[in-house]
Amino acid sequence: MYKHRINTRMSKTLHTALNTSIILVEQFLLTLAAPCADQASKELSGKDVLPLLSASSTSLKAQVTKLSLLAINSPFTHSAIATVVSDLNKSVLPSLVTAALLVTPVYHTKSFQAEVLVLVNSALRELDLLLKEIQAVASKVDEAKLAQKGDNELSQSEKNVVTLAAGRTWEACDMLTDLAAKGVVGFVIRRVEEWRDLVRDAVDEIEEWDPEEEGDDFFDELLSDDGKQNAGMSESKPSETDENSEDSDALHEHKRNAIRILKPVTQIFPAIIMNRLKKVPKLSPFIVKQLELLMSNLRHIPDNVDEVAGALYEANLSKTNQYLEKTKDNAINAIKSVASPWDSANLVDSEQQTDDKFAIWSKTWLNVMREVSKSAVDDDGNIEK
Numbered sequence: 133m134y135k136h137r138i139n140t141r142m143s144k145t146l147h148t149a150l151n152t153s154i155i156l157v158e159q160f161l162l163t164l165a166a167p168c169a170d171q172a173s174k175e176l177s178g179k180d181v182l183p184l185l186s187a188s189s190t191s192l193k194a195q196v197t198k199l200s201l202l203a204i205n206s207p208f209t210h211s212a213i214a215t216v217v218s219d220l221n222k223s224v225l226p227s228l229v230t231a232a233l234l235v236t237p238v239y240h241t242k243s244f245q246a247e248v249l250v251l252v253n254s255a256l257r258e259l260d261l262l263l264k265e266i267q268a269v270a271s272k273v274d275e276a277k278l279a280q281k282g283d284n285e286l287s288q289s290e291k292n293v294v295t296l297a298a299g300r301t302w303e304a305c306d307m308l309t310d311l312a313a314k315g316v317v318g319f320v321i322r323r324v325e326e327w328r329d330l331v332r333d334a335v336d337e338i339e340e341w342d343p344e345e346e347g348d349d350f351f352d353e354l355l356s357d358d359g360k361q362n363a364g365m366s367e368s369k370p371s372e373t374d375e376n377s378e379d380s381d382a383l384h385e386h387k388r389n390a391i392r393i394l395k396p397v398t399q400i401f402p403a404i405i406m407n408r409l410k411k412v413p414k415l416s417p418f419i420v421k422q423l424e425l426l427m428s429n430l431r432h433i434p435d436n437v438d439e440v441a442g443a444l445y446e447a448n449l450s451k452t453n454q455y456l457e458k459t460k461d462n463a464i465n466a467i468k469s470v471a472s473p474w475d476s477a478n479l480v481d482s483e484q485q486t487d488d489k490f491a492i493w494s495k496t497w498l499n500v501m502r503e504v505s506k507s508a509v510d511d512d513g514n515i516e517k
Contacts, residue, residue, distance in 0.1 A: 143274050146210040149217040150267045156221055157260045160229045164249055164256075167233050185231035185248065186312035191224045192255060193305035196262065200298035203266045204291040208273045213266065228252060238417050241424050243323065244316050251311065255304035262297035269294065317412045320423055321405055323431070328401030330434035335394045338441050343383045383444070386452050390440055392504045393456055396497060397433065397463045403497075404430075407490035408470045419474055429466035433459055464501060467494050 198216045202209060232252040235245045269286065286294075311319060404426070412419065436459040443451035471494040 143210055143270070146214040146217070146270055147267070149214045149221065150263055150270070153217050153221050153225075154260060154263050154267075156225055157256050157263070160225060161253060161256055163229065164232060164253055167249065181231050181234040182312040182315060184227060185235070186309050188224060188228035188231050189255070189305045189308035189312070192220075192228055192259070193302050193309075195220050195224055196259065196298050196301045196305070199262065199266060200294050203269050203294050204286055206285055208269065210270070213270070217263075225256075228255070237420075237424075239415065239420060240316050241320070241420055241427070243424075243427060244319050247311060247319065248308070251304055251308045255301055255308065258297060258301040258304055262294065262301055265294050265297050316415060316420070316423070317409060320427060321409050323427065324401055324405055324409065327430050327434050328398070328405075331394075331398055331401065331437050334434065334437040334441050335391070335398055338387065338390060338394070338444065341387070341441075341445070343380060343387065343444075343447075382449060383447055386449050387444060390444065390452065390456055393460055393501075394437060394440070396500050396504065397437075397459060400463055400467055400497070401430070403490065403493060404466070404470060407493070408474070411474070413474055422469060422474070425469045426466055429462045429469065432462050433466075436462065460501065460505065464498065467497060471495075 195216055199213065202213045202216065229252065232248050235248045237245055240248075269290070272286075314322065408426075412423075436455045439455040440452055440459065443449070443455060471491055473488050473491070
């Protein structure tokens with residue numbers, strides 16, 4: 133009887149801890165959905181909160197590992213699991229959410245803040261699923277004891293559900309730890325590298341594309357009953373042939389013009405990474421603003437280049453010119469945003485700025501863009517002077 137009372141008390145303690153944890157997770161998710169830092173938080177966010185983000189993510193992964201192992205292995209120990217859940221509620225979860233809220237656009241960029249919030253949300257949602265699975269396991273064990281069933285071992289499928297839920301939480305924790313380790317600058321470099329690769333692939337596709345191979349011969353033959361029935365219709369009039377030739381020439385000229393503009397655009401990504409992003413000094417609100425401006429221009433280039441490619445494939449020459457202009461403007465604005473050294477505002481001697489290799493390269497690149505833009509092509513394929 134005494135042993136039964138102890139087991140009942142431990143069972144209630146565990147269920148209370150699990151319910152508390154689930155409620156906490158739901159409340160934290162609501163908080164993260166509309167982050168609002170008070171003045172104290174703004175002051176704290178100026179300091180480096182990334183170690184706290186990393187430590188709390190690592191702690192969450194460790195606690196999740198303990199929970200999953202205790203849940204799937206016999207004997208199911210209520211007190212041990214309750215202790216782990218209690219630690220989650222008291223320190224691990226509050227620390228993780230606090231770290232997420234202290235990451236602000238002023239000190240870490242909007243993109244970095246958004247990434248942190250997405251990953252912390254993911255970790256909390258996966259943890260919520262895990263806690264509910266453990267709740268179900270605890271209920272099953274309790275029911276088996278009340279019925280005095282000797283065998284309350286989990287089936288392999290039940291164990292797999294717990295393990296998978298834990299694994300998804302681990303993944304989110306690992307991504308948070310990696311993000312914190314790389315920091316804001318590492319995050320920006322990774323994004324710029326991704327955009328660089330997308331632009332390179334798109335430009336390579338445009339280069340390899342041959343407008344002459346875009347015919348519909350297969351469908352013409354299919355619709356003409358083995359190519360015999362409409363043989364006479366396939367003969368084009370001289371005026372039609374001339375018109376098709378002119379259209380083809382215009383499309384080729386637009387392709388050449390697109391390559392002339394896009395090739396220099398592909399060069400800005402590695403140049404900015406090597407000469408600016410890998411040399412960012414200690415972050416300050418001023419430098420974060422510069423990073424924001426740089427990213428706001430670079431992030432649009434891959435989509436614009438894709439639009440250029442799509443317009444060329446559709447022979448929509450007006451749209452091709454429209455998105456080439458957008459691509460060029462984004463690239464020029466990106467270069468101008470980082471043309472001067474990060475600490476140029478603190479440099480008194482103008483000669484120090486003129487010695488900067490990237491500043492010199494930027495001027496040369498801008499001159500190249502002006503020259504290639506002089507030979508822009510109008511919608512009919514004629515070179516504009």
